[in-house]
Amino acid sequence: MLVINSIEKGIVIDHITAGLGARILSYLDIDTSKHTIAFIMNAESKKHGRKDVIKIKDVTDVDLANLGLIDPKATVNVIDGHKVIRKIKLEMPETVVNIIKCKNPRCVTSIEANAPHVFRLIDRESQEYRCEYCDDIVSMKEER
Ligand SMILES: [Zn+2]
Numbered sequence: 175m176l177v178i179n180s181i182e183k184g185i186v187i188d189h190i191t192a193g194l195g196a197r198i199l200s201y202l203d204i205d206t207s208k209h210t211i212a213f214i215m216n217a218e219s220k221k222h223g224r225k226d227v228i229k230i231k232d233v234t235d236v237d238l239a240n241l242g243l244i245d246p247k248a249t250v251n252v253i254d255g256h257k258v259i260r261k262i263k264l265e266m267p268e269t270v271v272n273i274i275k276c277k278n279p280r281c282v283t284s285i286e287a288n289a290p291h292v293f294r295l296i297d298r299e300s301q302e303y304r305c306e307y308c309d310d311i312v313s314m315k316e317e318r
Pocket of ligand 1: 276
């Protein structure tokens with residue numbers, strides 16, 4: 175069992191679906207010259223099989239909606255004074271802006287460079303989002 179020292183202040187992203195930790199880490203784009211990061215891949219979890227875990231020192235504000243889009247099964251623990259002060263279960267956001275890109279070449283977002291890419295959740299189970307402009311459907315399951 176791998177033991178990582180607890181952090182005094184920061185966040186622990188736990189129960190990440192094994193294999194998605196790297197995507198979350200690259201999305202967070204943490205400045206590693208300022209922050210200490212522990213990234214544990216394929217940790218054994220009694221309840222959920224394999225998981226990834228990310229601990230980031232001295233960072234407490236992350237975009238939870240976007241993290242929920244990458245992995246709705248993960249949980250975020252906000253740590254202060256070595257204690258968990260907030261535990262957040264991620265979920266798929268209802269609306270996402272400029273994260274998913276529409277692949278329809280006729281869509282206004284493909285033609286106009288400045289048009290925001292707005293998608294709305296239509297099915298939580300199949301993780302499907304619909305483009306606000308052209309009704310094209312993107313499944314996040316396939317995106318992974
Ligand atoms: Zn579109």
